[in-house]
Amino acid sequence: MPVLADPATEARSILAGLGLSLPASGLEARTPVDGALIGHVTPATPAEAEAAIARAAAAFRLWRSVPGPKRGELVRLYGEELRREKDPLGRLVTLEAGKTLSEGLGEVQEMIDICDFAAGLSRQLYGLTMTTERPGHRLMETWHPLGPVGVISAFNFPVAVWCWNLSLALVCGDPVLWKPSEKTPLTALAVHAVFERALARFAAEQGEFAVPDISQLLIGGPEIGNLLVEDRRVALVSATGSTRMGRIVAPKLAARFARSLLELGGNNALIVTPSADLDLALKAIAFAAMGTAGQRCTSLRRLLVHESLKDEVVARLKPIWASASVGDPRDPGTLVGPLIDAAAGEGMANALEAARAAGGIVHGGEAVDSAGIYRRPALVEMPAHGGPMLYETFAPVLYVVGYSTLEEAIELNNSVGAGLSSAIFTTDLRESERFVSAAGSDCGIVNVNIGTSGAEIGGAFGGEKETGGGREAGSDSWRAYMRRATNTINYSNEIPLAQGVRFDI
Ligand code: UN1
Numbered sequence: 093m094p095v096l097a098d099p100a101t102e103a104r105s106i107l108a109g110l111g112l113s114l115p116a117s118g119l120e121a122r123t124p125v126d127g128a129l130i131g132h133v134t135p136a137t138p139a140e141a142e143a144a145i146a147r148a149a150a151a152f153r154l155w156r157s158v159p160g161p162k163r164g165e166l167v168r169l170y171g172e173e174l175r176r177e178k179d180p181l182g183r184l185v186t187l188e189a190g191k192t193l194s195e196g197l198g199e200v201q202e203m204i205d206i207c208d209f210a211a212g213l214s215r216q217l218y219g220l221t222m223t224t225e226r227p228g229h230r231l232m233e234t235w236h237p238l239g240p241v242g243v244i245s246a247f248n249f250p251v252a253v254w255c256w257n258l259s260l261a262l263v264c265g266d267p268v269l270w271k272p273s274e275k276t277p278l279t280a281l282a283v284h285a286v287f288e289r290a291l292a293r294f295a296a297e298q299g300e301f302a303v304p305d306i307s308q309l310l311i312g313g314p315e316i317g318n319l320l321v322e323d324r325r326v327a328l329v330s331a332t333g334s335t336r337m338g339r340i341v342a343p344k345l346a347a348r349f350a351r352s353l354l355e356l357g358g359n360n361a362l363i364v365t366p367s368a369d370l371d372l373a374l375k376a377i378a379f380a381a382m383g384t385a386g387q388r389c390t391s392l393r394r395l396l397v398h399e400s401l402k403d404e405v406v407a408r409l410k411p412i413w414a415s416a417s418v419g420d421p422r423d424p425g426t427l428v429g430p431l432i433d434a435a436a437g438e439g440m441a442n443a444l445e446a447a448r449a450a451g452g453i454v455h456g457g458e459a460v461d462s463a464g465i466y467r468r469p470a471l472v473e474m475p476a477h478g479g480p481m482l483y484e485t486f487a488p489v490l491y492v493v494g495y496s497t498l499e500e501a502i503e504l505n506n507s508v509g510a511g512l513s514s515a516i517f518t519t520d521l522r523e524s525e526r527f528v529s530a531a532g533s534d535c536g537i538v539n540v541n542i543g544t545s546g547a548e549i550g551g552a553f554g555g556e557k558e559t560g561g562g563r564e565a566g567s568d569s570w571r572a573y574m575r576r577a578t579n580t581i582n583y584s585n586e587i588p589l590a591q592g593v594r595f596d597i
Pocket of ligand 1: 202248249253332387388389390544545546547548
């Protein structure tokens with residue numbers, strides 16, 4: 093194992109390199125690498141959050157009239173700044189969220205990718221023109237900026253998910269107010285400081301179009317998130333987190349008819365059919381279940397294996413699970429880093445207890461440190477689909493059950509509350525087409541011969557049912573950040589009414 097620096101010292105030196113110093117008191121910021129205190133951050137008071145919302149509302153009135161491609165230029169500059177700082181930012185993600193260095197860097201890459209996507213999109217906010225039933229008329233739609241967007245993000249993708257929202261919102265003409273997870277305030281400060289550099293460059297190069305306060309960071313707890321949710325000046329709240337959080341946020345937004353974009357829990361399954369290429373499947377299963385220590389909303393939690401293969405698949409997975417290296421996420425040999433905190437470790441232990449109580453055979457899962465946040469990944473043979481398989485445990489636990497027909501496997505895939513991601517391994521065209529068809533998986537992400545996690549930004553990301561229904565990142569997800577106006581323009585000398593209605597005066 094290479095000699096690695098003290099995590100808190102390394103984090104502080106990365107922050108200093110980015111020009112950030114931490115105050116002596118405030119909210120604690122810790123690293124899960126060894127549980128140490130990195131420093132403190134200053135939370136926003138409710139009055140400060142209120143003032144920030146007012147500034148965002150004022151910024152909106154200016155930013156909405158800046159031409160889309162100019163807005164895109166700012167996001168392009170941010171992508172350039174991120175490229176320059178990819179290494180320290182990726183390391184900081186690793187230190188604060190505990191994901192492996194490769195994944196920390198991958199997360200920053202995801203930010204860069206969405207900036208590129210959004211910069212291109214800034215010239216493509218297309219509306220349709222329709223043929224009209226009336227002579228001398230034109231019927232079309234235009235897409236306009238919506239208003240300030242509140243972003244509430246989770247610890248597991250502490251910076252990329254904000255950037256999916258920020259880059260699209262800015263290009264769409266909306267200012268952003270960001271409340272990051274209380275568990276990851278430092279990465280938020282760091283990426284926001286880098287954004288401010290891009291904004292300063294934009295102001296220097298495109299002065300007439302620069303608008304202050306188009307991106308603001310509000311560090312704090314649920315009370316700050318709640319202010320964003322309840323304030324009528326916040327037009328859209330994009331919230332990533334648990335289904336429990338979504339159940340609190342969604343009715344409040346609905347009560348004031350605000351838009352919501354919800355990315356909630358997942359309980360993702362992968363089906364291994366008799367025709368599957370098992371070598372491929374095993375690699376995909378390992379990354380999807382153990383990557384990010386099982387702390388992605390897209391992590392694989394339920395493995396549904398055809399009964400003819402179940403023993404073989406379990407026998408081949410067991411040594412992969414037993415040999416996966418658990419340790420410091422900065423060590424290039426590590427596959428599974430720490431869980432975010434001790435509570436997450438307890439959550440994993442409780443799920444395994446529930447699995448045993450339901451008759452499951454648990455392989456692995458034990459803590460390897462005294463704090464219980466470094467845990468061996470667990471592989472659990474379940475006697476039937478049930479017990480803790482029915483809910484999401486944010487930890488590296490993979491439950492395995494057998495199935496006999498594809499219909500049954502699809503039923504099981506769809507039988508849980510969440511509907512985020514799903515996958516099938518098959519070389520049978522009929523099976524894969526059935527899985528992706530209207531009568532197949534009911535999830536927002538439906539993959540063939542690839543795992544459940546690790547989506548590219550080009551597609552729309554999100555899921556159905558208790559996952560909340562929101563879509564972020566690629567495809568036409570931008571529409572959530574804009575309002576649509578339908579325009580009928582009469583250039584004739586008559587007032588013909590639609591549907592042939594007559595009203596002669
Ligand atoms: C999340 O876990 O909240 O598809 C987002 C993936 C990542 C995003 C996950 N690109 O796994």
